[in-house]
Amino acid sequence: MSEDLRLAILGAGGRMGRTLLHLAGETPGLRVAAALEREGSELAGTDAAGLGGPPGLRVETDAGAALERVDAVIDFTAPAASVAIAALAARRGLVHVIGTTGCTPGDDARIVEAAAGARIVKSGNMSLGVNLLAVLLEEAARALPAELFDIEILEMHHRHKVDAPSGTALLLGQAAAQGRGVDLDGTSVRVRDGHTGARPQGAIGFATLRGGSVVGEHAAILAGEGERIELTHRAEDRAIFARGALRAATWAASQPPGLYSMRDVLGLARPA
Numbered sequence: 558m559s560e561d562l563r564l565a566i567l568g569a570g571g572r573m574g575r576t577l578l579h580l581a582g583e584t585p586g587l588r589v590a591a592a593l594e595r596e597g598s599e600l601a602g603t604d605a606a607g608l609g610g611p612p613g614l615r616v617e618t619d620a621g622a623a624l625e626r627v628d629a630v631i632d633f634t635a636p637a638a639s640v641a642i643a644a645l646a647a648r649r650g651l652v653h654v655i656g657t658t659g660c661t662p663g664d665d666a667r668i669v670e671a672a673a674g675a676r677i678v679k680s681g682n683m684s685l686g687v688n689l690l691a692v693l694l695e696e697a698a699r700a701l702p703a704e705l706f707d708i709e710i711l712e713m714h715h716r717h718k719v720d721a722p723s724g725t726a727l728l729l730g731q732a733a734a735q736g737r738g739v740d741l742d743g744t745s746v747r748v749r750d751g752h753t754g755a756r757p758q759g760a761i762g763f764a765t766l767r768g769g770s771v772v773g774e775h776a777a778i779l780a781g782e783g784e785r786i787e788l789t790h791r792a793e794d795r796a797i798f799a800r801g802a803l804r805a806a807t808w809a810a811s812q813p814p815g816l817y818s819m820r821d822v823l824g825l826a827r828p829a
């Protein structure tokens with residue numbers, strides 16, 4: 558009989574951290590072995606049961622020490638924390654599932670370096686629904702020429718979200734750019750204000766809404782003359798992201814070191 562995969566949940570006190578602690582405890586084959594928060598957190602030393610974790614497990618702040626006794630880290634925190642943990646995970650060949658969004662190109666370059674030693678799954682959205690939506694959008698963008706259809710990505714999230722556009726919006730933008738065979742950085746219009754002039758042909762536009770308790774809503778709009786296609790996803794519960802992350806940890810445990818996406822995990826990757 559194989560042993561349970563030992564997990565560390567980083568950012569254990571956060572919205573996603575609490576959801577993960579709860580769901581990991583219900584998932585066969587997984588065991589929460591560490592609940593981590595940042596240095597100075599008022600949660601340090603408290604029982605993880607208060608966050609939905611296993612009773613008797615104390616919230617820790619020394620990630621280096623905790624990572625000595627786990628197989629995988631699940632991380633929905635902040636870019637600086639994810640970059641630092643990726644380097645630690647690389648030294649020990651651990652699985653590192655990164656849900657954190659808002660990483661800069663520099664952060665991403667350091668995560669790519671860490672993937673030489675760690676098995677990293679990183680995605681702006683861990684849900685099955687959004688990753689399928691990205692595949693559909695890629696196909697739609699491939700089929701509908703830029704001269705005839707404009708692509709806009711609209712997102713709305715709760716008032717606490719700190720990064721924009723959302724990781725999911727950027728993931729969808731990448732899928733649209735891939736379908737069109739263009740580079741997203743060269744075609745994206747991430748904000749509009751004032752006298753912007755007419756829409757450049759082929760642009761992939763983004764619009765961001767923030768408010769209330771919205772878990773996450775995304776729409777990819779393909780707008781042509783006289784018709785419009787809208788591909789929409791509405792997250793109703795953070796459990797969809799947590800389940801995806803737990804599935805990614807189990808999947809990555811049997812992969813060689815490298816950087817993987819949720820499309821790899823879910824078997825949705827397009828054959829090369």
Ligand SMILES: NC(=O)C1=CN([C@@H]2O[C@H](COP(=O)(O)OP(=O)(O)OC[C@H]3O[C@@H](n4cnc5c(N)ncnc54)[C@H](OP(=O)(O)O)[C@@H]3O)[C@@H](O)[C@H]2O)C=CC1
Pocket residue numbers: 567568569570571572573574593594595596598633634635637638655656657658659680681682683684724798
């Ligand atoms: N990919 C996906 O499917 C999803 C991604 N996300 C992303 O996950 C991230 C977190 O989201 P959410 O849970 O809503 O945010 P929260 O702010 O609720 O939680 C983040 C947690 O991480 C902690 N934290 C910050 N820095 C560190 C550190 N250095 N070490 C340990 N813990 C740390 C925070 O502590 P403190 O409060 O003390 O700073 C907090 O407890 C965001 O980037 C969000 O966009 C969210 C949902 C789904």
Ligand SMILES: O=C(O)C1=N[C@H](C(=O)O)C[C@H](O)C1
Pocket residue numbers: 658681682714718722723724725726772773774792
């Ligand atoms: O911060 C959030 O809450 C979410 N963040 C991710 C993103 O940036 O897309 C995923 C999800 O939409 C919730």
